[in-house]
Amino acid sequence: MNIAHVSDWICIYEFLRSDEAPCKKREDYLEWSEYFMAVAFLSAQRSKDPNSQVGACIVNSENKIVGIGYNGMPNGCSDDLLPWARKASNKLDTKYLYVCHAELNAILNKNSADVKGSTMYVALFPCNECAKLIIQSGIKKIIYMSDKYCEMAEMKASKRLLDMAGVECSPFTPKHRKIVIDFDSINKIENRDITCSTAPGCSH
Ligand SMILES: [Zn+2]
Numbered sequence: 001m002n003i004a005h006v007s008d009w010i011c012i013y014e015f016l017r018s019d020e021a022p023c024k025k026r027e028d029y030l031e032w033s034e035y036f037m038a039v040a041f042l043s044a045q046r047s048k049d050p051n052s053q054v055g056a057c058i059v060n061s062e063n064k065i066v067g068i069g070y071n072g073m074p075n076g077c078s079d080d081l082l083p084w085a086r087k088a089s090n091k092l093d094t095k096y097l098y099v100c101h102a103e104l105n106a107i108l109n110k111n112s113a114d115v116k117g118s119t120m121y122v123a124l125f126p127c128n129e130c131a132k133l134i135i136q137s138g139i140k141k142i143i144y145m146s147d148k149y150c151e152m153a154e155m156k157a158s159k160r161l162l163d164m165a166g167v168e169c170s171p172f173t174p175k176h177r178k179i180v181i182d183f184d185s186i187n188k189i190e191n192r193d194i195t196c197s198t199a200p201g202c203s204h
Pocket residue numbers: 101103126127128129130131
């Protein structure tokens with residue numbers, strides 16, 4: 001290369017000085033749908049239910065999250081005192097009469113005036129009680145990860161209601177089967193760990 005100008009030297013100097021990767025757009029970023037389903041799954045990790053952790057994430061037409069929820073006991077009702085059992089000789093000793101489903105909590109947790117026209121991302125296909133809430137709240141689309149209880153009457157009734165009300169239901173097929181959250185990744189530069197004293201801009 002024939003270096004004839006000072007500007008060429010400056011370019012070479014900048015290139016050698018830089019230890020950063022080329023500033024090119026990432027290719028493996030999360031798509032919106034994966035992001036929202038991942039938020040639903042992350043929310044599920046808050047659940048105290050020992051058998052079933054379900055999360056739901058409601059998104060409006062601008063791709064903004066307007067509600068998040070997971071399955072749990074009602075506010076003020078101790079999840080240490082109420083039962084978590086699935087089976088018991090007395091139905092009062094099962095969780096089913098007490099637990100608020102993720103869909104209910106996501107709708108009630110809304111941070112907007114309403115959720116009309118929104119999409120709900122949810123881990124499990126909603127039961128009939130949640131289908132009623134979804135329909136009445138004006139949610140127009142459900143994207144679910146699993147329909148493993150499809151043989152249950154509650155799910156059949158749910159589909160009947162959602163179909164009649166014109167709520168679109170679609171199974172979700174993620175590009176990434178697993179998404180790992182690594183809290184330490186923020187302290188890495190090009191696979192190198194950095195300490196606080198070497199972090200750019202750190203004054204500690
Ligand atoms: Zn439900």
